[in-house]
Amino acid sequence: MLDRTDLAALLRDPDLLTGRAYLAGDWADAASGQTFEVRNPARGDVLMQVADLSRAEVARAIDAAHDAQKAWAARTAKDRAQVLRRWFELLMEHREDLGRILTAEQGKPLAEAEGEVAYGASFVEWFAEEAKRVYGDTIPGHAPDKRIQVIRQPIGVAAAITPWNFPNAMITRKAGPALAAGCAFVVRPASLTPLSALALGVLADRAGIPKGVFSVLPSSDSSGVGQEFCENPKVAKITFTGSTEVGRILLRQSADQIKKCSMELGGNAPFIVFDDADLDDAVEGAIACKFRNAGQTCVCANRIYVQAGVYNAFADKLQARLARMSVGDGLEEGTDFGPLIDMAAVEKVEAHIADARDKGAEVVMGGARHDKGGSFFQPTVVTGATQDMAFATEETFGPLAPLFRFDTEEEAIALANDTIFGLASYFYANDLSRVTRVSEALEYGIVGVNTGLISTEVAPFGGVKQSGLGREGSRYGIDEFLEMKYVCLSVKPEA
Numbered sequence: 001m002l003d004r005t006d007l008a009a010l011l012r013d014p015d016l017l018t019g020r021a022y023l024a025g026d027w028a029d030a031a032s033g034q035t036f037e038v039r040n041p042a043r044g045d046v047l048m049q050v051a052d053l054s055r056a057e058v059a060r061a062i063d064a065a066h067d068a069q070k071a072w073a074a075r076t077a078k079d080r081a082q083v084l085r086r087w088f089e090l091l092m093e094h095r096e097d098l099g100r101i102l103t104a105e106q107g108k109p110l111a112e113a114e115g116e117v118a119y120g121a122s123f124v125e126w127f128a129e130e131a132k133r134v135y136g137d138t139i140p141g142h143a144p145d146k147r148i149q150v151i152r153q154p155i156g157v158a159a160a161i162t163p164w165n166f167p168n169a170m171i172t173r174k175a176g177p178a179l180a181a182g183c184a185f186v187v188r189p190a191s192l193t194p195l196s197a198l199a200l201g202v203l204a205d206r207a208g209i210p211k212g213v214f215s216v217l218p219s220s221d222s223s224g225v226g227q228e229f230c231e232n233p234k235v236a237k238i239t240f241t242g243s244t245e246v247g248r249i250l251l252r253q254s255a256d257q258i259k260k261c262s263m264e265l266g267g268n269a270p271f272i273v274f275d276d277a278d279l280d281d282a283v284e285g286a287i288a289c290k291f292r293n294a295g296q297t298c299v300c301a302n303r304i305y306v307q308a309g310v311y312n313a314f315a316d317k318l319q320a321r322l323a324r325m326s327v328g329d330g331l332e333e334g335t336d337f338g339p340l341i342d343m344a345a346v347e348k349v350e351a352h353i354a355d356a357r358d359k360g361a362e363v364v365m366g367g368a369r370h371d372k373g374g375s376f377f378q379p380t381v382v383t384g385a386t387q388d389m390a391f392a393t394e395e396t397f398g399p400l401a402p403l404f405r406f407d408t409e410e411e412a413i414a415l416a417n418d419t420i421f422g423l424a425s426y427f428y429a430n431d432l433s434r435v436t437r438v439s440e441a442l443e444y445g446i447v448g449v450n451t452g453l454i455s456t457e458v459a460p461f462g463g464v465k466q467s468g469l470g471r472e473g474s475r476y477g478i479d480e481f482l483e484m485k486y487v488c489l490s491v492k493p494e495a
């Protein structure tokens with residue numbers, strides 16, 4: 001059993017666990033008194049009830065954000081940086097509690113959850129520093145009496161919608177740059193995992209982020225809140241992380257007001273192993289890249305392409321390595337893979353396996369629900385994968401590793417690029433010319449070379465094609481929350 005009392009008992013600071021909304025600086029229940037339940041994916045228990053805000057209450061938070069933003073932007077960059085730095089320190093001080101809350105609602109192993117908390121906090125730390133480096137330009141005038149300046153100003157109120165798979169980091173990866181730039185920030189977290197977001201609000205409040213500048217707005221009405229964000233003229237920016245399908249909906253809804261949008265969307269990452277790769281490294285990279293968060297990340301390897309000469313050796317090594325890993329409750333020591341988020345996720349993995357089998361693939365490891373029951377699933381390896389199978393074009397979002405065989409470099413690149421997505425890609429090779437050729441030929445926003453882990457706050461994270469618009473993290477991430485202004489000054493000669 002894992003209910004609210006049990007989870008609170010695991011925390012050093014139980015005040016981090018709340019089901020109340022952080023609305024315009026106040027902790028509030030929904031005016032209607034309505035709530036929605038949050039479940040623990042490992043045991044299926046109802047963890048707690050969370051305030052189910054209406055669209056009108058979300059609009060009130062947007063009003064408060066709009067009112068508070070100007071004063072926040074008027075503070076010096078150093079002042080905002082110090083507040084963000086304090087938030088970072090609090091996030092790290094409470095890393096274990098935030099990790100337990102995250103695992104309880106999302107399911108990932110505690111080590112991964114605490115890793116996500118540190119990763120999420122790193123964006124707050126990074127953009128606390130970047131706040132002080134929002135530079136402009138002066139440009140030599142186009143006429144003797146002209147002086148040209150370029151200044152960059154905060155865009156205003158930013159509204160975020162975030163997914164369940166990284167319920168902490170996908171919020172701070174947006175809030176960090178937005179607040180650093182001088183924006184106000186309202187976020188509607190995924191209804192499956194609002195607790196991590198609310199805990200971020202508790203610590204933002206303690207850090208001194210002014211009331212109204214930051215709101216966390218849980219609601220089961222995802223489409224209604226999305227419409228409010230897109231239609232409310234006080235919202236200047238939509239920043240979304242989630243599926244390409246929902247990204248399209250938000251872009252369509254934002255078109256009427258030409259609202260600025262950042263989109264971190266779906267992926268279909270190829271993971272290519274060439275015959276000059278270090279196979280042990282490639283196996284470690286594939287495990288990290290494919291099975292992190294039980295395969296529920298947008299940058300997970302979705303297709304594994306192995307050159308013919310090393311195909312069997314790679315397949316054998318991967319299975320041997322996987323066999324040493326364990327499936328279990330993320331709160332228990334030694335768990336490598338937690339449960340999937342829900343039964344819909346299980347059914348999608350099962351559909352991809354059935355489709356592959358029907359088209360001639362062989363399931364050489366796993367392939368079925370785990371005997372732990374619920375949404376636990378066996379880590380699965382499929383050989384004989386081909387481009388006509390569903391997982392070649394659809395994101396599996398689960399612990400399924402399909403192995404495709406290829407002969408030539410040209411063929412591998414063509415297969416890897418044969419998708420509407422373009423977020424992350426990976427390959428293992430040691431020939432320098434091949435590494436350069438393949439890095440340049442892959443049509444993706446991110447290329448991992450001899451590594452399966454690419455996520456860091458210092459680098460620009462984002463996709464091309466239908467995997468998104470814009471970048472998060474790095475020195476580029478703050479640009480998404482700034483507007484550039486050109487000032488043309490006419491200077492008259494002394495009378």
Ligand SMILES: NC(=O)C1=CN([C@@H]2O[C@H](COP(=O)(O)OP(=O)(O)OC[C@H]3O[C@@H](n4cnc5c(N)ncnc54)[C@H](OP(=O)(O)O)[C@@H]3O)[C@@H](O)[C@H]2O)C=CC1
Pocket residue numbers: 161162163164165166170188189190191192220222223224225226227241242243244246247249263264265266267297298395397423467468
């Ligand atoms: N590029 C990236 O960095 C990332 C991409 N993703 C992608 O997201 C998908 C998995 O995450 P998942 O949460 O299932 O994705 P979804 O797109 O289903 O949901 C993402 C968020 O959007 C909300 N939402 C759903 N429908 C609407 C709507 N009509 N209007 C406004 N908001 C809406 C959801 O709310 P609710 O769930 O409460 O209904 C959730 O908060 C995968 O495709 C994955 O690749 C995920 C993480 C990172």
Ligand SMILES: O=C(O)[C@H](O)CS(=O)(=O)O
Pocket residue numbers: 163165166169170296297298299454455461
């Ligand atoms: O939600 C996701 O998939 C994240 O973007 C993955 S990462 O940033 O942790 O790599």
